[in-house]
Amino acid sequence: ENPAQIGRGYVAITILDINDNAPEFAMDYETTVCENAQPGQVIQKISAIDKDDPPNGHQFYFSLTAEAANNHNFTLQDNKG
Numbered sequence: 001e002n003p004a005q006i007g008r009g010y011v012a013i014t015i016l017d018i019n020d021n022a023p024e025f026a027m028d029y030e031t032t033v034c035e036n037a038q039p040g041q042v043i044q045k046i047s048a049i050d051k052d053d054p055p056n057g058h059q060f061y062f063s064l065t066a067e068a069a070n071n072h073n074f075t076l077q078d079n080k081g
Contacts, residue, residue: 005035012065021051023060045079 031044048060
């Protein structure tokens, strides 16, 4: 691993919620992408939880910022789960 080839990026996520408990990620995520990752390779799966009702869970939608959406090196896929 060559430190000169390591890059870091930050993602800002806006969560809109009208209930008492804000949605939150199911866990803390720290993602690493190797330089030899193949196109189409999954590099991170994320999920969120919300302690508010309904008891069967909520449907969450994730999206990229406009700036990130225009970067064709990364895409976001909703697995409807």
